[in-house]
Amino acid sequence: MVAVTEDPIDVALVLRGIGTARTGGIDIFIGTVRDTNEGKSVGSIEYTAYVPMAEDLMRRIESEIRDRWPVENVTIVHRIGLLRVGEISVVTAAGAPHRAEAFEACRYAIERVKADVPIWKKEFAPVPG
């Protein structure tokens, strides 16, 4: 499952979609909005995307992963819109028979997202007070 969404990402929901009876290991990466970036205070981040291209690329990444590792399930979800510190911006997850495959696939997914998926962030300083 891949998606670009304006809604908050529900990790419990992601998890329910990722395990099967053949899955022995699931790796989930969760990216959250951090309160600093490159030394500057961050209050919120606005994410924008070239949505249809981003979803096309996510589907391609999923298919690359399925070609490369014996995964049962792959999830790539990125949120867009205005997110506050602590909110989840991205989740990648992979369920596989064994843990090494799950880790590698999940890591590959987030690295590819960060390198190629057309999503941009704009940081805003915390509101004073």
Add this chain to the structure above:
Amino acid sequence: MVAVTEDPIDVALVLRGIGTARTGGIDIFIGTVRDTNEGKSVGSIEYTAYVPMAEDLMRRIESEIRDRWPVENVTIVHRIGLLRVGEISVVTAAGAPHRAEAFEACRYAIERVKADVPIWKKEFAPVPG
């Protein structure tokens, strides 16, 4: 947070304990009971532990991780008792400023658990019918 527990592991609860405002990346590994192992059908697995030693070792693993990576939080939880296919046996998680550290710390945790923590499994075939 580390624990050996007889209760089902609540991943949403783990997640709530793992993120802070300084956390940019969280990696969570979830081990589940698979329906086959080395070619044999599995219906359930009974996990037993040398509980106090297991928890001591988990605390040591957490402290090794904190020495080695700038993690905000580490979670290592292993369930014991009789688990059916699909149930979660183990969760390791690490929250860190950046994703590389989160992945490495989370992977280290599960590898150390599997290598050293005194927990044993006994597999049972599925009940026929």
Add this chain to the structure above:
Amino acid sequence: MRSVTALFFGPVRELVGAGSLTLEVNPPFTGDAAFEALAARFPPLRAWRGSLRLAVNREYVPFERVLDAGDEISFLPPVSGG
């Protein structure tokens, strides 16, 4: 001249001040030619040229790619999702 639809995102969108524009591209109708057409209208964009990637119909392609009339193109600034 070939007419294409250019979409803008991230900092490029802020620079252009619009989400999309129709661009008239001169021969040889390449991505480079489309960029020239755009940069003629928004000169500060030239400073970005080295970091932009070209997408045509939602796929990354080289700037040498020849465009067809009606293509959806975008000059994408470095992505920063995650």
Add this chain to the structure above:
Amino acid sequence: MRSVTALFFGPVRELVGAGSLTLEVNPPFTGDAAFEALAARFPPLRAWRGSLRLAVNREYVPFERVLDAGDEISFLPPVSGG
């Protein structure tokens, strides 16, 4: 003779048929000597020797470790958690 408490887990527990026993260990009072005392009572355990790890007071230690009276020891079969 030194008296220690031996705990059993996993397949070793099934073989011994108990969760714990008091073991009387002969000089030189090492983990090896404790294993000898146990294997004398449960000979099939000898086949396991190569794969067992010794824990004394909840820490892995070498079999050469000298035991004190009252130590909690365990001969742990290969772990299989996860």
